[in-house]
Amino acid sequence: MNDTFERIYDAVCRIPKGKVASYGQIAAMAGNPRMARVVGNALHENPRPGEIPCHRVVNREGRLAPSFAFGGQQFQRLLLLEEGVTFRKDGTVDMERCRWIPGSIE
DNA sequence: GGACTGACACTGG
DNA sequence: ACCAGTGCCAGTC
Numbered sequence: 001m002n003d004t005f006e007r008i009y010d011a012v013c014r015i016p017k018g019k020v021a022s023y024g025q026i027a028a029m030a031g032n033p034r035m036a037r038v039v040g041n042a043l044h045e046n047p048r049p050g051e052i053p054c055h056r057v058v059n060r061e062g063r064l065a066p067s068f069a070f071g072g073q074q075f076q077r078l079l080l081l082e083e084g085v086t087f088r089k090d091g092t093v094d095m096e097r098c099r100w101i102p103g104s105i106e
Numbered sequence: 107g108g109a110c111t112g113a114c115a116c117t118g119g
Numbered sequence: 120a121c122c123a124g125t126g127c128c129a130g131t132c
Contacts, residue, residue: 024115
């Protein structure tokens with residue numbers, strides 16, 4: 001149901017600025033860690049742009065989505081940099097540093 | 107109700 | 120280290 005999407009959106013909105021979460025993380029928060037694909041779909045729908053920081057959601061490697069139609073991975077990289085997220089030489093997010101840990105609410 | 111699809115994750119080669 | 124295949128779940132046709 002849409003409830004699942006709502007949970008996903010809520011989880012994404014909970015991501016603090018300067019941190020990123022993987023689809024699996026969001027899925028786990030939504031209720032099922034295997035729902036990562038649904039998370040991607042939910043974000044793609046993005047019925048509430050501005051409230052859903054989809055750019056803070058990356059895959060498990062910290063790599064940006066290959067089909068990010070938000071403005072290009074480049075744009076997302078800059079956005080995260082502006083948020084304070086650190087990147088690696090590969091252009092991937094430094095999950096070791098910016099991976100959002102539920103409970104570590106600033 | 108059945109089958110295909112998808113912004114993922116994991117294992118194997 | 121990289122590419123390919125498989126598995127999971129929910130949505131849409």
